[in-house]
Amino acid sequence: MAYPSMGEAHRRITDYLNNFSDAVSYQDVASLAQLFSFSSNSPPLLSVADALNFFQDANRLIKQSEKFSQYGEILAPLFRSLQSYRTGNLVDAYHAFEKFANAFIQEFRNWESAWALEALYVIAYEIRVLAERADRELASNGKSPEKLKGAGSFLMKVFGVLAGKGPKRVGALYVTCQLFKIYFKLGTVHLCRSVIRSIETARIFDFEEFPRRDKVTYMYYTGRLEVFNENFPAADHKLSYALTHCNPLREANIRMILKYLIPVKLSLGILPETSLLEKYNLLEYNNVVQALKRGDLRLLRHALQEHEDQFLRSGVYLVLEKLELQVYQRLVKKIYFIQKQKDPSKAHQLKLEVIVKALKWLEMDMDLDEVECIMTILIYKNLVKGYFAHKSKVVVLSKQDPFPKLNGKPVNS
Amino acid sequence: MEDSTRRRQQRRNQPSSSTSSTAPTRFRSQKLSTNPTKTTQSSNFVPRSNTITGTTRDSTRNPAHIPNWKSEANAATNKHEEETEAREDVGSIIGTCPFMCPEGERAQRERLRDLAVFERLSGDPRKTSPALAVKKFCRTISLKYVQSSDVRPLTVLEDTLNYLLNLLDSSEHPFEVIHDFIFDRTRSIRQDLSMQNIVNERAIHMYEKMVKFHVVSHQRLRGCSSSSISSLQYLNLEQLTKTLTSLYIMYEANHNNNSVYENEAQFRSFYVLLHLDSKNQQTESLSLWFRRVPSPIMKAKEMCFARQVLRLYRMGNYKRFLYTVSSEASYLQYCIIEPYVNEVRALAISYINNCCYKVHPYPLEQLSKLLMMKELDVESLCHSCGLETLTDNGENKSLPMKQTTVTAITRHIATIIIQNCPSVVGGSLYVLDVTLFF
Numbered sequence: 134m135a136y137p138s139m140g141e142a143h144r145r146i147t148d149y150l151n152n153f154s155d156a157v158s159y160q161d162v163a164s165l166a167q168l169f170s171f172s173s174n175s176p177p178l179l180s181v182a183d184a185l186n187f188f189q190d191a192n193r194l195i196k197q198s199e200k201f202s203q204y205g206e207i208l209a210p211l212f213r214s215l216q217s218y219r220t221g222n223l224v225d226a227y228h229a230f231e232k233f234a235n236a237f238i239q240e241f242r243n244w245e246s247a248w249a250l251e252a253l254y255v256i257a258y259e260i261r262v263l264a265e266r267a268d269r270e271l272a273s274n275g276k277s278p279e280k281l282k283g284a285g286s287f288l289m290k291v292f293g294v295l296a297g298k299g300p301k302r303v304g305a306l307y308v309t310c311q312l313f314k315i316y317f318k319l320g321t322v323h324l325c326r327s328v329i330r331s332i333e334t335a336r337i338f339d340f341e342e343f344p345r346r347d348k349v350t351y352m353y354y355t356g357r358l359e360v361f362n363e364n365f366p367a368a369d370h371k372l373s374y375a376l377t378h379c380n381p382l383r384e385a386n387i388r389m390i391l392k393y394l395i396p397v398k399l400s401l402g403i404l405p406e407t408s409l410l411e412k413y414n415l416l417e418y419n420n421v422v423q424a425l426k427r428g429d430l431r432l433l434r435h436a437l438q439e440h441e442d443q444f445l446r447s448g449v450y451l452v453l454e455k456l457e458l459q460v461y462q463r464l465v466k467k468i469y470f471i472q473k474q475k476d477p478s479k480a481h482q483l484k485l486e487v488i489v490k491a492l493k494w495l496e497m498d499m500d501l502d503e504v505e506c507i508m509t510i511l512i513y514k515n516l517v518k519g520y521f522a523h524k525s526k527v528v529v530l531s532k533q534d535p536f537p538k539l540n541g542k543p544v545n546s
Numbered sequence: 547m548e549d550s551t552r553r554r555q556q557r558r559n560q561p562s563s564s565t566s567s568t569a570p571t572r573f574r575s576q577k578l579s580t581n582p583t584k585t586t587q588s589s590n591f592v593p594r595s596n597t598i599t600g601t602t603r604d605s606t607r608n609p610a611h612i613p614n615w616k617s618e619a620n621a622a623t624n625k626h627e628e629e630t631e632a633r634e635d636v637g638s639i640i641g642t643c644p645f646m647c648p649e650g651e652r653a654q655r656e657r658l659r660d661l662a663v664f665e666r667l668s669g670d671p672r673k674t675s676p677a678l679a680v681k682k683f684c685r686t687i688s689l690k691y692v693q694s695s696d697v698r699p700l701t702v703l704e705d706t707l708n709y710l711l712n713l714l715d716s717s718e719h720p721f722e723v724i725h726d727f728i729f730d731r732t733r734s735i736r737q738d739l740s741m742q743n744i745v746n747e748r749a750i751h752m753y754e755k756m757v758k759f760h761v762v763s764h765q766r767l768r769g770c771s772s773s774s775i776s777s778l779q780y781l782n783l784e785q786l787t788k789t790l791t792s793l794y795i796m797y798e799a800n801h802n803n804n805s806v807y808e809n810e811a812q813f814r815s816f817y818v819l820l821h822l823d824s825k826n827q828q829t830e831s832l833s834l835w836f837r838r839v840p841s842p843i844m845k846a847k848e849m850c851f852a853r854q855v856l857r858l859y860r861m862g863n864y865k866r867f868l869y870t871v872s873s874e875a876s877y878l879q880y881c882i883i884e885p886y887v888n889e890v891r892a893l894a895i896s897y898i899n900n901c902c903y904k905v906h907p908y909p910l911e912q913l914s915k916l917l918m919m920k921e922l923d924v925e926s927l928c929h930s931c932g933l934e935t936l937t938d939n940g941e942n943k944s945l946p947m948k949q950t951t952v953t954a955i956t957r958h959i960a961t962i963i964i965q966n967c968p969s970v971v972g973g974s975l976y977v978l979d980v981t982l983f984f
Binding site for chain 1: 841862
């Protein structure tokens with residue numbers, strides 16, 4: 134921490150105040166936003182923070198001139214927050230930042246045009262990040278972490294401010310995405326429902342008007358919610374939208390989308406190339422894909438076990454587990470092809486014992502009854518066309534299209 | 547009402563056994579300042595329900611501030627009890643009531659003849675005693691007006707709970723009556739616990755016992771036939787879920803205390819088994835819920851069982867499902883799974899009917915082995931599903947295939963089907979020797 138002289142500190146603070154005031158007067162949102170982008174840790178900002186901590190009486194400077202004092206309610210807590218941030222006291226920094234943000238919103242409401250939206254985005258982002266850090270500080274001191282929850286409430290308020298007929302409404306989606314991030318982090322995902330409802334049903338919003346970046350993020354999160362609820366067609370639609378509209382250079386984002394899209398596509402019978410998995414470092418899915426290609430149940434089980442924690446944490450475990458029936462279908466199909474090669478006239482009759490043998494070879498010990506059960510399920514769910522003659526323990530396949538493809542539809546439940 | 551009788555104190559969450567002195571991660575070190583309303587708002591470590599909508603200040607209608615102990619048949623008011631039951635942010639109380647029921651309430655209920663059968667001295671509806679009266683659940687309680695002499699301390703609550711659970715063995719009264727009484731009185735126990743913000747290991751054990759009660763009731767109420775059963779079942783399921791949720795929060799808060807893990811896997815498994823059917827999207831999806839469960843718990847035996855059952859149920863693998871349940875389910879787990887067992891059996895018949903060769907009827911003997919049911923019960927089940935059976939010259943019965951009259955099976959219907967065929971009830975996988983181990 135550099136120790137400026139008193140004069141130097143005075144100068145830095147006054148410059149800052151001038152920058153703020155000018156930015157508002159000239160509607161220079163870029164300059165304005167920089168003034169409270171704490172997480173950027175930019176040297177100019179930090180040096181102002183040092184100056185404040187040294188000077189200790191910035192309020193006097195604010196009151197000195199009408200140019201600054203008109204924004205006194207905003208600037209005073211902003212300074213306090215910056216000071217606390219600099220000294221590493223994040224809980225205090227958060228409290229003050231929230232006060233600053235509230236005061237800013239009041240002023241923002243009065244500005245007719247949407248010139249300051251980018252600044253508002255910065256505030257929304259910063260308040261979330263500060264809250265997360267404040268919560269970490271609280272937790273490490275044995276206290277209950279609830280600043281992030283508070284940030285969520287604040288952002289709901291901001292959403293309310295933006296949800297009107299004017300030009301500011303295009304900012305609502307950005308705020309929504311910040312809220313999603315908060316709710317997902319806190320695990321209170323059910324709270325997403327009300328914002329989603331507002332975005333999707335309120336007449337003031339036209340989804341196409343929103344900035345592309347926000348639309349991608351929005352579809353990513355809502356797509357993930359569909360994955361949690363196993364609504365695969367909806368999940369496919371949303372995550373695919375996010376994928377196609379995502380900037381191809383943002384590989385990290387593409388990877389995040391694919392992480393959820395791949396299990397969805399698998400459930401719809403669509404398999405990715407290994408090269409895709411390699412490119413985006415999603416090789417945890419590789420064995421799952423291979424298992425589906427080969428009809429290798431043992432490999433599927435192994436893959437689920439190997440990456441169990443990871444799959445559980447991301448919430449795709451149950452989706453992948455459900456692929457089992459498709460793996461069985463593939464296995465039976467392979468047996469059929471092998472039989473067809475040996476004796477085409479009898480290929481459509483599959484003896485249960487042959488299937489039992491195949492499974493044994495895969496180290497899956499199942500008796501005739503269970504295999505019969507599985508075949509019954511496959512037939513019932515239209516993964517296999519035909520019928521089961523239980524007296525002779527033979528599956529009789531339909532001569533036409535005995536293994537219908539999923540064609541983008543999930544397996545019948 | 548004067549609050550001089552109520553004392554505000556530091557949170558009483560002394561864990562009863564050793565704690566690592568170096569671990570700072572407990573969310574307990576809250577001292578209430580002299581301005582409690584401000585600080586308690588932010589210092590609750592057991593997350594409160596978000597639906598706290600304020601106290602019911604009934605002072606105009608109820609000048610003596612005696613809470614209303616109305617009976618709870620009215621399900622419409624259930625919405626509000628969530629809010630009043632939620633811990634209010636006015637600080638916690640230390641209870642001093644030495645009896646199972648506070649004296650004032652006991653006297654009042656004697657006067658009003660509001661005594662349950664178990665509370666009556668020699669059957670007299672006007673007389674009770676400290677050994678019999680148990681504090682009722684009070685819906686409209688406002689924490690601000692509660693006296694510490696009306697709240698029972700932890701030891702008394704433990705004794706009260708044990709007393710109540712012993713009543714389950716009583717054969718004098720029909721089960722619904724016993725259940726109803728214990729249901730209400732244990733709810734009051736939970737209310738006292740939460741008013742005092744007791745969330746330590748002893749509280750956990752009490753909650754575990756109460757969950758067990760609800761689970762057993764879940765199963766036993768199915769065997770009852772009175773007209774109010776379905777609302778009792780619904781309410782019981784509701785409280786089961788609520789109690790479980792509170793229990794999980796307590797587990798999460800106590801994670802440094804290893805002895806808690808002993809039962810956590812079993813009690814977590816109940817949640818999975820209650821949500822085998824994912825179609826109900828009112829509740830949080832299991833995928834989401836799994837994210838919060840600690841990894842060692844996910845891998846524990848009871849959870850693995852529940853996850854296995856979940857997988858088999860969702861796949862429709864009736865053979866393995868029935869086998870796994872019959873060989874590995876604990877009694878309590880079975881109580882929860884039982885309706886699914888019946889549904890799966892009915893579905894199995896429906897699948898088989900749909901997929902098997904038309905010309906050869908399926909022998910009931912084989913079905914009976916497959917579904918782990920007595921042959922007679924299989925026959926009844928088939929009939930209840932709208933399917934006919936055949937008998938040949940000998941005694942062999944069979945089910946013709948590809949019948950089109952099969953009725954759509956839902957779990958609710960399956961339960962009714964099984965209930966309406968008295969012989970089928972005996973087809974359950976467990977020989978129910980109802981010795982309850984609490």
